[in-house]
Amino acid sequence: MNDIFKGKFLKLTAVRETDADEMAIWQENSEYLRKLDTDFAMPKSIESMREYDLSKGPGSGAIEFRLRTIEEDSLIGFVALHSIEWNNQACLLAIGIGNPEFRGKGYGTDGLNLILSYAFNELNLNRVGLDVISYNLQAIKTYEKVGFTVEGRKRNAVLRDGNQYDLVIMGLLREEWT
Secondary structure (H helix, E strand, O other), X not given: OOOOOEOOOEEEEOOOOOHHHHHHHHOOOHHHHHHHOXXXXXXXXXXXXXXXXXXXXXXXXXXXXXXXXXXXXXXXXXXXXXXXXXXXXXXXXXXXXXXXXXXXXXXXXXXXXXXXXXXXHHOOOOEEEEEEEOOOHHHHHHHHHXXXXXEEEEEEEXXXXXXXXXXXXXXXXXXXXX
């Protein structure tokens, strides 16, 4: 049997007590925050990060993992399946590579492949969807690389620095994933 928590570079792990300290540092990077979410960028404290971690658990409608390197066990990001609809075998996906040293080097692709395998093979889901801001071209390219298809757009849904950007809606079905 394959280890469903290990990929080429990364492993999926549970939340650890010290994660909030590291992740709070990422919260001070406006570029990270503005690519991660459509909400306004605002750093979160270590305490609020810890409270968020404690709120995730059975019955929350979400499954979240931390992304750590296999070699050094370094925390580099997170990946989550949320808004899970078990009756429809569908969910939404969120991923963030918080440590900039690990962006653009294949770690995001590895993390996506791990969580998609988990979604389709372990949870028996049929559809994984996501949305991404249109200026986040690197993320869109990575999502397409692992099989996601653009399904639509919410036009002018995000306002940043006086400019309007589309929210790109993407999806992947189990039968399309390789």
